[in-house]
Amino acid sequence: MSIDAGILEKLKGEKGFNGKMVVGASVEDNVVVELQNLGVFDHLPGAQFKTVTTNIAKILWEARDDSAVFAFPARVASDWQKELPVMIENPSSATATVVGQKLVESSATINLCALRALECCLGEDKPLQVVTDCASNILNTLKRFSVHEDAGLFGRSRPCAHESRETSLITESLCRGLGTVDETVQLKWMHQLTDCGKGFMDIVLYVSCEDKTWIPVGIIEAGFIGNNKKKWQSRSYGINISHQLASAQQGLLVAELLLDRNYTSDPKISLGSLAPARTYEKKKGRMWTASIWSGCANDDGLSRVLHAFVQAARINRNPPADGNFVRIGANACKSDEWIYKCYDYRVRKVGEYQRRSADLYFEYLSNVEKVVEAENVTLIRYQFIRGSHVASSVSQVIVVLNQLLKMHSNGHCHGDIRAFNMVFGKASKLIDFDFSGDSSSKRYPEGYNIDIPDGARHDGAKAGCKLHVLHDLYSFGAVMKLFECDEGESWNSAIQKLQKERPNGGDALTELKHIKDVPLKATAAYSTLVSGNR
Numbered sequence: 001m002s003i004d005a006g007i008l009e010k011l012k013g014e015k016g017f018n019g020k021m022v023v024g025a026s027v028e029d030n031v032v033v034e035l036q037n038l039g040v041f042d043h044l045p046g047a048q049f050k051t052v053t054t055n056i057a058k059i060l061w062e063a064r065d066d067s068a069v070f071a072f073p074a075r076v077a078s079d080w081q082k083e084l085p086v087m088i089e090n091p092s093s094a095t096a097t098v099v100g101q102k103l104v105e106s107s108a109t110i111n112l113c114a115l116r117a118l119e120c121c122l123g124e125d126k127p128l129q130v131v132t133d134c135a136s137n138i139l140n141t142l143k144r145f146s147v148h149e150d151a152g153l154f155g156r157s158r159p160c161a162h163e164s165r166e167t168s169l170i171t172e173s174l175c176r177g178l179g180t181v182d183e184t185v186q187l188k189w190m191h192q193l194t195d196c197g198k199g200f201m202d203i204v205l206y207v208s209c210e211d212k213t214w215i216p217v218g219i220i221e222a223g224f225i226g227n228n229k230k231k232w233q234s235r236s237y238g239i240n241i242s243h244q245l246a247s248a249q250q251g252l253l254v255a256e257l258l259l260d261r262n263y264t265s266d267p268k269i270s271l272g273s274l275a276p277a278r279t280y281e282k283k284k285g286r287m288w289t290a291s292i293w294s295g296c297a298n299d300d301g302l303s304r305v306l307h308a309f310v311q312a313a314r315i316n317r318n319p320p321a322d323g324n325f326v327r328i329g330a331n332a333c334k335s336d337e338w339i340y341k342c343y344d345y346r347v348r349k350v351g352e353y354q355r356r357s358a359d360l361y362f363e364y365l366s367n368v369e370k371v372v373e374a375e376n377v378t379l380i381r382y383q384f385i386r387g388s389h390v391a392s393s394v395s396q397v398i399v400v401l402n403q404l405l406k407m408h409s410n411g412h413c414h415g416d417i418r419a420f421n422m423v424f425g426k427a428s429k430l431i432d433f434d435f436s437g438d439s440s441s442k443r444y445p446e447g448y449n450i451d452i453p454d455g456a457r458h459d460g461a462k463a464g465c466k467l468h469v470l471h472d473l474y475s476f477g478a479v480m481k482l483f484e485c486d487e488g489e490s491w492n493s494a495i496q497k498l499q500k501e502r503p504n505g506g507d508a509l510t511e512l513k514h515i516k517d518v519p520l521k522a523t524a525a526y527s528t529l530v531s532g533n534r
Contacts, residue, residue, distance in 0.1 A: 387425025
């Protein structure tokens with residue numbers, strides 16, 4: 001693809017543009033980066049480069065809605081690319097309202113970059129020594145501003161009082177210390193790069209892929225403590241360069257580094273993540289976002305954040321196939337053969353009784369591991385359970401009912417009995433214990449969904465009410481109604497025993513054991529529902 005003749009003439013008017021073709025770029029891509037990759041600006045000094053690229057970015061921005069700008073043939077956007085938000089024209093003045101309309105807050109399970117970032121910041125995944133050394137070097141360099149050296153860059157007569165001097169030094173340290181992590185991962189740290197809008201990113205990281213393309217990884221916006229705009233700036237830039245991603249499985253990290261003006265204390269740093277939405281998620285014009293970590297950017301804190309950037313670069317260089325990473329709801333995902341569940345209440349203020357909890361997973365599922373455990377945030381994982389949400393025999397239903405009755409005998413209620421929380425197969429299982437808890441104290445959370453297509457709730461199962469055994473049993477009976485059984489009399493009798501005013505799970509279990517070998521068939525309506533959720 002090349003730039004149309006009219007626009008090319010405008011570009012040629014810029015000093016330093018030599019008329020080379022731009023291959024593989026579109027308005028949605030950062031064309032300035034493509035021009036830079038082609039060596040168009042190699043002979044320009046830094047100041048002139050910034051002026052030229054600013055004007056080129058402006059020309060391309062003004063032409064962004066003109067379909068005649070690009071001569072042939074424009075890149076066909078994938079479905080997920082069509083869901084991306086419209087670019088933010090002035091990121092430096094972006095507000096919480098403007099940016100918030102383009103984002104959907106979720107947990108670190110939004111994509112693999114975010115998941116690994118949480119592990120890097122709060123888990124046992126330790127940074128490489130080269131990352132730790134780089135973080136230490138950055139902090140030691142910044143501290144030199146507090147000494148007031150007699151001459152030079154750190155002297156009393158400083159060249160500028162803007163954070164660009166600090167971001168220049170940080171970028172220089174990153175290029176030297178983390179330009180190459182290993183033989184395969186080449187990191188491209190850049191300073192004051194245009195986002196193809198009207199803004200310049202303080203520090204941005206790209207990774208060089210096998211096909212020589214540079215894919216964005218993340219942005220670090222720097223400022224001084226008290227500047228509350230940096231969060232929205234970093235996310236605005238992230239939204240703008242998300243159009244450069246090559247896969248829906250790639251993500252972006254966004255960080256805000258806030259410095260002490262007197263350099264007498266360590267900086268503060270916050271890390272977040274962005275991920276493209278998929279068409280079936282119906283989030284058109286918005287992206288997923290998650291808060292990963294915030295804290296002191298001392299040697300340990302900064303090295304962990306940089307470690308997260310390095311891991312994100314590895315992921316974006318070789319993203320997982322679509323089936324290898326799948327978002328499942330607001331706080332869950334499947335990564336390879338593991339299900340991850342995240343319980344994060346650091347930002348959202350939710351009462352203790354309303355919180356989802358991972359506690360009972362360890363009691364009622366096998367192979368559950370705690371990946372992250374910190375104040376108000378927990379990340380667990382367990383092995384993916386193969387099977388279906390459609391039972392093929394009564395014996396499979398018996399196994400799951402037995403598990404539920406065991407919970408009840410231990411004084412626990414499940415709280416979310418529905419067909420999609422049951423896996424039927426060689427090892428049928430009851431899953432998803434987020435709402436589960438002690439039947440004497442646990443309550444249904446605010447927003448508890450009482451209108452579900454894969455079952456039905458008891459009238460008493462409402463937000464704020466206590467969990468109850470009879471609620472679970474009633475809902476189990478509702479799940480059974482989604483299946484047809486040749487032994488209809490016994491099957492329906494078991495359902496009645498579960499849904500009567502004083503249900504008896506033991507009697508229902510006995511009834512089902514008499515017909516345990518009888519096959520089941522999903523009703524037409526439930527078959528359609530399951531097919532639509534695949």
